[in-house]
Each structure stands twice: as C-alpha cells, then as structure tokens.
Amino acid sequence: MTDTAQSGLYIDGQRVEASGGRRYPIHNPARPAERVGQAALASVEDVDRAFQAAHRAFPAWSARSPAERAALLRRVAEHLTADAVDLERRTRLFTREHGKVLKEAATEMGRLGSRFTDVADNAPRLMADERLSGPPFDTVIARKPRGVALLIVPWNWPLSILGAKLPQALLAGSTVVIKLPQQSAIAPAQTVAMIAEMLPPGVVNLITGEAAEIGDAMLTHPLAAAINFTGSVGVGKHVMRLAAERLTPVTLELGGNDAALVLQDAELDAAALRRLYQGAFMTxxxxxxxxxxxxxxxxxxxxxxxxxSAVAAEQVVGDGLLPDTTMGPLNNPRQLQVVRDMIQQARERGADVREFGAVPDPALYRQGHFQRPTLVLDPDPSLDVVREEQFGPVLPILPVDTQEQGIALANDSRFALCSSVWTADPERAMAVARQLEAGYTYLNGHGPLAQDNRAPFGGFKDSGFGRNLGFQGIEGFLSPHSISAPAGWLHKA
Incomplete structure (x- = not known):
C-alpha cells in the first residue's frame, strides 16, 4: 500500500510549501517498500523566513502576561484532541511512518495536550518576582524571555520530546522555530500545525527537511536567541560548536546509557518483571x-x-498496526545495523546472547527493520553493548556481588542521564539513588512509565546539560533581570 499523506511547513501563521515545492518521501520501517507519504523539504531560504516570522511575533507575544499565555496553552491542549476521528487518523499515520506499535503512538499523540496544561499550571509561579529586602538595597529579580528559540527534536518520540520544550518556551514568552526529524515527520508536522494555528501568527513556526542542508543555517541564524536540542552526542557537540560562534545559549539532552541496580532485597514479582521489561524494551x-x-x-x-526471559518470550514482533504486535521495527536501517553490530560483537566475544519473541510473519521480519528482544547475559564489561547506548531492543545483564560494586559499575560511564534502583527498602533506595551519577533516578521502575513530568529532566557528562520539563525547563528560556534600589526607596508612596 502506498499512501499520499503529505505535510508542509508552517510559517507566519500559514501552512506553506517548501521553496520550489520540494518534498521527500517517507517509508514504513515495517515495510520499507511502502511509501507512507511525503514531507516538505525546506531550504535555507525557508529557515530564514521562519526565523523572521518568529522575530516579528516576539514583541507582542512576550508582552502578554504569563496568565494570558497559559490560557492559550490550555486552548491548544483542547484543540489537539477535539476531533477524535482526525486524532485516530494521525495516530495510525504516525505508526506507519515511525514503526512503533499503535498503542504507543496513541499515547504519544493523545497525551501531548497534557504537557501544555501541566506547563500552564506554572503561570502563577512565573508571574511572581523574587525579592531581596535591604539594607543595603531592595532588589527585584525578574525574568525576561530570551527571544526566538530553536527547538530540535529527534525521531524516536518527536511529539513527547517536543512537549517537553515547546509549551515551556511559549509560557516563558519565547516564539519558536521547530525542526522536526527527517524521519517520521508527516503526522508530527500535521500536529504541530494544529498547535500553531491556535496561536498568533509567527509564534510557532515549523521546518522539516535534511539537517545536512539546513542544520547549520538554523544553528547560526542571527535571530536564534536560544537553542534546545535533543539527539546524539556527536551532533550535540556540533550544535555547541556552532552556537559558540554567536554565544547562543544551548540546552543539550544527548541520550544515555542508563544503569539499573537490582539489589538483594528487590521484589521480583510478575508486576516488577513487566516494569523491568518495559523500562528496557518500550518502543x-x-x-x-x-x-x-x-x-x-x-x-x-x-x-x-x-x-x-519469560516476559520477553511473550512478545510478538511485527507491524505496529496489527493488534497482536507488542514490538515494532526499529525506525531506520542505520540504527538497526548499530544494534546488530553490537549483538554480533557480543556473540563473537563469547557472551550468552538470547533472542526472544514470536515472529508471526517471517517474510515481513526479513524485509523490515526488525530485531527481536535480546538479552546479553554476563558479557565482558568492555563490549559495546555495555559501554555504549544501544538505542534498540537489546539489554546486557551483569551480576554484582555487593551494593557498592553495583554503584561503582553504574557510575563507570561517560553518560549520566537516568538510572534506577530496585529494592524493597525505601531508605536504602534513597541512599543508593543519591550516590548514582544521573540527572533522574527511578525507584522500582524505569523510563517514561515511571517518570514524573512535573520534575526537571536532563543529565550531565556526555548526556548534556540544562533541563527540560518542570519549572526548570521553563527557566531555560528565560534570563534573570535584577533591579536594585536603595533600601526603602521602592516602598515610598
């Protein structure tokens, strides 16, 4: 089946074509011969149009009060799910172009609006200045929006990750230029256009296309006042180098190699095992x-x-649109090859590698970008499957003899994004969590299903810096503005 689904750009309050009407095809990772549709292929000229529109819209948008901006965010949230038929259409399209199972696509599409309402709840806090009373001075610490923000999201959960930075930027008073990933861009682009049409022209602008052609033009654009990037370490370093040319502030979330510690007293009942499985193998x-x-x-x-192993054996690997499928393909052949190379290296180095899950359609499995859920048991710690981020359905499991050894091994990584502790003892859980090098630590859970989106999210080391989500995610788009006067002077009638 070949579809004619299409998406364009959104600039200055209008859905527009890319310069010259250029488009590029997107294919179904479960069925690579199937063309899902076409997305707009933006040029450097389109990038400039988007930034100019955002720049023109900034004064009026930033002049609105946080309460006014919050009210518009709530309207966006309602608009995203108001048409159930269109929501289902976009969800199924998203599954076809991305590969994730329909249930996960529905979660990402259906819950995007909640990110806007959660952020809108921060308006009262944002309106309150911090005050320092004298002597020697009375000082007001206000916050000013930085200006036009460039938001770059990856292909794995594009709308969820956008929801961790777009409403935050908008509530802060920034206008935005959004760069969606080249892969799986059609349904997300249609969804971003729905957001943009609920806001004044120029507040939200959308670009899709090849990073090789337009990436540097976005990163070095003179009107970019802040850059918020989620993606790989290599590209993140490139972002930072180019941002340094104009001293543009950046927030970088660059992935991780998250460690989980199962302690001696952990509860490993059926529910815990399913949480462990989901923490590793979701999407x-x-x-x-x-x-x-x-x-x-x-x-x-x-x-x-x-x-x-028993949980993994229950999984069904195939097309994400099929009702029995619990794991779809990887999104693209490049990432599939990364994962397969890690598995092959582990086998060649003598690790016990076990693949699980049913494959109802072997011919489809061979054609698509599929990999069954895989456990690598007691591997050499120097293997890539342990040292590097797999970003695929493979999990190394390593025994440790003491809690201290587990903590040391968990921290022995160039990444520091997330971690988890599994124990029946709350005090022990907190004590261990405080020793882990991570920006976020889950207790008896791991990943999106264990995360409180009201809390800041991000990491350090090679996992980047700055935070999305939480009030700290809003502050990333603001600059403090200190205003001082002699003690008592501001209180005069």
Whole structure:
C-alpha cells in the first residue's frame, strides 16, 4: 500500500510549501517498500523566513502576561484532541511512518495536550518576582524571555520530546522555530500545525527537511536567541560548536546509557518483571531514558534472568498496526545495523546472547527493520553493548556481588542521564539513588512509565546539560533581570 499523506511547513501563521515545492518521501520501517507519504523539504531560504516570522511575533507575544499565555496553552491542549476521528487518523499515520506499535503512538499523540496544561499550571509561579529586602538595597529579580528559540527534536518520540520544550518556551514568552526529524515527520508536522494555528501568527513556526542542508543555517541564524536540542552526542557537540560562534545559549539532552541496580532485597514479582521489561524494551528500546545496563545482585541473578526471559518470550514482533504486535521495527536501517553490530560483537566475544519473541510473519521480519528482544547475559564489561547506548531492543545483564560494586559499575560511564534502583527498602533506595551519577533516578521502575513530568529532566557528562520539563525547563528560556534600589526607596508612596 502506498499512501499520499503529505505535510508542509508552517510559517507566519500559514501552512506553506517548501521553496520550489520540494518534498521527500517517507517509508514504513515495517515495510520499507511502502511509501507512507511525503514531507516538505525546506531550504535555507525557508529557515530564514521562519526565523523572521518568529522575530516579528516576539514583541507582542512576550508582552502578554504569563496568565494570558497559559490560557492559550490550555486552548491548544483542547484543540489537539477535539476531533477524535482526525486524532485516530494521525495516530495510525504516525505508526506507519515511525514503526512503533499503535498503542504507543496513541499515547504519544493523545497525551501531548497534557504537557501544555501541566506547563500552564506554572503561570502563577512565573508571574511572581523574587525579592531581596535591604539594607543595603531592595532588589527585584525578574525574568525576561530570551527571544526566538530553536527547538530540535529527534525521531524516536518527536511529539513527547517536543512537549517537553515547546509549551515551556511559549509560557516563558519565547516564539519558536521547530525542526522536526527527517524521519517520521508527516503526522508530527500535521500536529504541530494544529498547535500553531491556535496561536498568533509567527509564534510557532515549523521546518522539516535534511539537517545536512539546513542544520547549520538554523544553528547560526542571527535571530536564534536560544537553542534546545535533543539527539546524539556527536551532533550535540556540533550544535555547541556552532552556537559558540554567536554565544547562543544551548540546552543539550544527548541520550544515555542508563544503569539499573537490582539489589538483594528487590521484589521480583510478575508486576516488577513487566516494569523491568518495559523500562528496557518500550518502543523497541529506542528511548533515551530506557534501561540499557542491568546490574543484579548475584543472589537474584538467575531468578531475574529466568523471569525477564519469560516476559520477553511473550512478545510478538511485527507491524505496529496489527493488534497482536507488542514490538515494532526499529525506525531506520542505520540504527538497526548499530544494534546488530553490537549483538554480533557480543556473540563473537563469547557472551550468552538470547533472542526472544514470536515472529508471526517471517517474510515481513526479513524485509523490515526488525530485531527481536535480546538479552546479553554476563558479557565482558568492555563490549559495546555495555559501554555504549544501544538505542534498540537489546539489554546486557551483569551480576554484582555487593551494593557498592553495583554503584561503582553504574557510575563507570561517560553518560549520566537516568538510572534506577530496585529494592524493597525505601531508605536504602534513597541512599543508593543519591550516590548514582544521573540527572533522574527511578525507584522500582524505569523510563517514561515511571517518570514524573512535573520534575526537571536532563543529565550531565556526555548526556548534556540544562533541563527540560518542570519549572526548570521553563527557566531555560528565560534570563534573570535584577533591579536594585536603595533600601526603602521602592516602598515610598
């Protein structure tokens, strides 16, 4: 089946074509021969049009009060789910162009609006200045929006990740230029256009296309006052180098190699095992905060491997639109090859590699970008599957003899995004969590299903810096403005 689904750009309050009407095709990762549709292929000229529109809209948008902006965010949230038929259409289209199972696509589409309402709840806090009373001075610390923000999101959860930075930028008073990923851009672009049409012209502008052609033009545009990027370490370093040319502030969320520690007293009932599985294998492991290394106390190792293997064996790998499918393909052939190379290296180095899950359609499996859920048992810690981010459905499981050894191994990474602790003891859980090098630590859970989106999210080391989500995510688009006067002077009648 070949569809004619299309998406354009959104600039200055209008859905527009790319310069010259250029488009590029997007194919179904489950069925690579199937063309899902076409997305707009923007040029450097289109990038400039988008920034100019955002720049023109900034004075009026930033002049609105946080309460006024919050009210518009709530209207956006309602608009996104008002048409149930269109929501289902976009969800199915998203599954076809991305590959994730329909249930996950529905979650991403259906819950985007809640990100806007959650952020809108911060308006009263944003309106309150901080005050320092004298002597020697009375000082007001206000906040000013930085200006036009460039928001760049990756292909794995584009709308959820956009929801972690777009409403925050808007509430802060910034106008935005959004760059969606080249892969799986059609349904997300249609959704962003729905957001933009609920706001004044120029407040939200959308670009799609090849990063090789327009990426540097976006990053170095003189009207970009802030850059918020989510993606790979390599590209993140490139973003930072180019941003440095204009001293543009950046927020970088660059993925991770999240460690989970299962302690000796952990509860490993059926529910816990399913949480462990979801923490590692949701969206075929293509999640930055997915569990990517699992350290288990040796006394519980065999029990955990047996239990997690049983959950993995229940999975059905295939087309995400099919009702029985629980794991779809990887999004693109490049990422599939990364994962397969790691698995092959582990096999060649003598690791115990076990693949699980049913494949109802072997011919489809061979054609698509599929990899069954895979456990790599007690591998050499120097293997790529342990040291690097897999970003796919493969999980190394390693035994440890002490809690201290587990903490040391978890921290022995160039990444520091997320981590998790699995124990029946709350005090022990907190004590261990405080020793882990991570921006976010989950207790007896891991990943999106364990995350409080009211809290800031991000990491350090090679996982980047700055935060999305939470009030801190809003502050990233603001600059403090200190205003001082002699003590008592501001209080005069």
């Amino acid at each position: 075929a492991g293509q999640i930055c905060m997915a569990m990517k290394r699992l350290y288990v106390h040796r006394s519980r190792y065999d029990e955990l491997v047996q239990g997690l």
